[in-house]
Amino acid sequence: MPFDVASQPLSLPRWGSLSADEGDARLSLTLEGRPLIQLRLVPGEVLAVHLQEICSERVQQALWAACYWLFARDVGCQRLQWHLPDAVPQAQATGLLLATAQAGVYLSERTLFWQLPQPWLGESISAVYPQQMQMSDGKRHPRRAPKPRGEVYRRFDSRLGAWVSLRTLEIEEDLERYSRWQNNPRVAHFWQEQGSLEQHREYLTKLAADPHALTLIGCFDDQPFAYFEAYWAKEDRIAPFCQADDYDRGMHMLVGEESHRGPHKVASWMSALVHYLFLDDPRTQRIVVEPRADNAKMIGYLQDQGFHCDKEFDFPHKRAALVILGRERFFDRCVLV
Structure with a gap:
């Protein structure tokens, strides 16, 4: 409106x-x-x-x-x-x-x-990284750009009257917060990553060294409330199930702070996360997500943002839904404010 x-x-x-x-x-x-x-x-x-x-x-x-x-x-x-x-x-x-x-x-x-990268991306590198194909773990994919550090996206959401921003996760700064969120029973039910500080440090350190994954902290008015993992689908385990193209991205999401739950908040941070991933590389044509097939609430939130449920499939650890959003669809019906 x-x-x-x-x-x-x-x-x-x-x-x-x-x-x-x-x-x-x-x-x-x-x-x-x-x-x-x-x-x-x-x-x-x-x-x-x-x-x-x-x-x-x-x-x-x-x-x-x-x-x-x-x-x-x-x-x-x-x-x-x-x-x-x-x-x-x-x-x-x-x-x-x-x-x-x-x-x-x-x-x-x-x-x-809404596809113009500035001022949303700020000082983060927004130029297109040159393409060179390479092999890793038996998968052929483009060489990925070095990961950014610091704030990568910021937008004022007029409906909330608040800034929504994304910054990269810093292990020393965010480890305790991340561990607390993962040990929340509501989060653990879907993520199944509960554990000790050292277990979570090991997990985040492994992701930090993985060129295909980017760990992010979501903030409202600069207060952290959520953790996101963005990844290149071509190198991910989801690739065989979605026929991943070279620049398709995927994302995992959790809201850790109870005060920032609710559909109005989801609409803000999810649109920001999707917007960032499409701006980060203009060659990205699809974003794929694989929530648990029984996570009806999250699938509903994704559909509200224009995603469509393509199919269900089996990972070793869960029955998943493949939910997809195309670049053209996102920007054609873009309701960012």
Whole structure:
């Protein structure tokens, strides 16, 4: 649902607070108290956006911010039609603007906008890592990029009024927290990884040395609440069951803090995790998940995010459901705000 832009400013990673003065036919955006862009809006089958004033020092940033505001305020808005006096080559080079046959008229597509890596990825490496095929444990797959360290994703969720972010797990900082979460009977029922601190240290150390796995901590307003494992499906045990492509990703998820359970929180962190995995490498076309087949609640949450249940299959330790989300489907119906 659209939110009340007049009373609710948006926050941007490393940019600060974005606020607006908006009427039926106008939009003025201010970033950190400085005027950024003024627009005249003409509703129609496609919302027409006529530029009136723009900060000449921050043209690219101003156009991006306007797209963000208009797409975030109305999840049903799929396309913007820009009317600009001058071309903006940088915006066209990134896919923020698409040229049309009509001079001075450009399009912004929701599907493309949410695939732009910045500012969500921040300082993390977002360039495409070159491809070289290699063999490991009898599996042929691309060489994987070095793992990132620190925060890899941040977005302000206007529905929660909170920051949702992902950072890499640091064993010395997170071991006790991770062990406490795994020993929670609710978590242990599905993960079956309960144990001592030393057992959990050994487990996390093994993952840290595994190029195909990335361990992450999920945070709301910088407070850790969840643990995620992202992995490259081609090298994983799931590969034979999903016909894994070279850049398919998978994920394991647990919410450790009871105060952050609930469908509204799941919708926020799960969309953030999926968004990050698709942004991390544009060659990733699918995300696969293999929850226990009897975990109806988690499967339902995944389906709410656009995943579909492909089949059930047997791992040695569990009966699993193969649940899949394609890149095109995620961005075509992208409801991030």
